[in-house]
Amino acid sequence: MAPKTILIVGATGNTGRMVTEILSQNSQTLAHLKEYRLLALTRSTSSAVAQKLAKLPNVTFEEKKWPEIDGDWLRERNVVKAFIASHNLPPHFAEESTFHVAALRAGVKYVVRISTTAANWSSLQPNVFFTFTIPPAVEFVKNFRKAGKQGKLALLLDEKAEVGVVDADDVGRFAAALLSAEDHSIHNKKKYVLNGPDDVTGRGIVDLVEKEIGVKVENVKYRDLDFLEQMAASSPEPHLIQSIKYAPVTGWNGECSVATTSKEVYELAAPQTTAADWFQNALKNHG
Structure with missing residues (x-):
C-alpha cells in the first residue's frame, strides 16, 4: 500500500x-x-x-x-x-x-x-491577488523605459478605497500551515479571509510608478475592467466571464481592507509581501 x-x-x-x-x-x-x-x-x-x-x-x-x-x-x-x-x-x-x-x-x-x-474542509478567501492589480503598472514602467513616453495606466483598483491585496505565495504559506497541522479539526468548516500586510489603493500604485520613472503619470484610469472584455471576447462562454465584473465592487466600496483578515492568518502564517515588494520583484523579472 x-x-x-x-x-x-x-x-x-x-x-x-x-x-x-x-x-x-x-x-x-x-x-x-x-x-x-x-x-x-x-x-x-x-x-x-x-x-x-x-x-x-x-x-x-x-x-x-x-x-x-x-x-x-x-x-x-x-x-x-x-x-x-x-x-x-x-x-x-x-x-x-x-x-x-x-x-x-x-x-x-x-x-x-x-x-x-x-x-472536513477549510475555505480560503483571498480578496484579490497582486497579479490582478500591479502588472499594468509594471508594463507601464517597462514601456516608458523603452520608448521614453507614457501611455495610459489602467488599474483595477479604486483611486482611494483601501484593499488588502495579497501575494499568492502568502496564500500558499497559509494553506501549507493548515495542511501541516497534526490536528486539523479546529479548522474544519472555517472560512479564512486573507489579505496582504498593508492596504493598497489605486493612488498608491500610481505613487510606486511615479517614484520609479521620476515623473508624474499623466493619464490614469481607475476601476478599469477592459481586460474582462478581452477575456470574454476569446471565451466560448463570454457571459460567464462577464460575471466577474461584479467581483471588484466590494473592494471599490472599501469592504476588503486588511482589517477583514482572519486572526488565524496572523497566528499561523502572517502575510509577508507588500505591494512595493511585489512591484520591485516584477520589475526585476522583466529585466
Whole structure:
C-alpha cells in the first residue's frame, strides 16, 4: 500500500508552489508529517518550476489532469489530505465539485478548499491577488523605459478605497500551515479571509510608478475592467466571464481592507509581501 499522502493539485501554480515548498520543509521538522509523502500534480513534469520543486525533500511529481481524478485514483495513492488550486475557466465549478465528490468517496480526511458538508474542509478567501492589480503598472514602467513616453495606466483598483491585496505565495504559506497541522479539526468548516500586510489603493500604485520613472503619470484610469472584455471576447462562454465584473465592487466600496483578515492568518502564517515588494520583484523579472 502507498504511504499516507498529501496531494497538491496545481503544485506549479501561483499558490501551489509555496504549499509544496513549505510542506517539504515541514516534513523534515514535524514528526507527524514525516510519515506522509507529498504528491505534487502538474500538467508537465518537464517545466522549469516542476523540475525545481521535484528536487525538494519528500516531493514526488506526477503528470495528471486533475479534473479526471476519481475515487479509485485517490485510493490507489492513499491520499489522506489534499490542496486544490483550481483554474479560473468557466468549467471550474463543475470540475472542482467533481473532485470534491471523488475525495469524499475515497475517504480523504482533509481538503483545503472544499465545500462538501460531509467532509472536513477549510475555505480560503483571498480578496484579490497582486497579479490582478500591479502588472499594468509594471508594463507601464517597462514601456516608458523603452520608448521614453507614457501611455495610459489602467488599474483595477479604486483611486482611494483601501484593499488588502495579497501575494499568492502568502496564500500558499497559509494553506501549507493548515495542511501541516497534526490536528486539523479546529479548522474544519472555517472560512479564512486573507489579505496582504498593508492596504493598497489605486493612488498608491500610481505613487510606486511615479517614484520609479521620476515623473508624474499623466493619464490614469481607475476601476478599469477592459481586460474582462478581452477575456470574454476569446471565451466560448463570454457571459460567464462577464460575471466577474461584479467581483471588484466590494473592494471599490472599501469592504476588503486588511482589517477583514482572519486572526488565524496572523497566528499561523502572517502575510509577508507588500505591494512595493511585489512591484520591485516584477520589475526585476522583466529585466
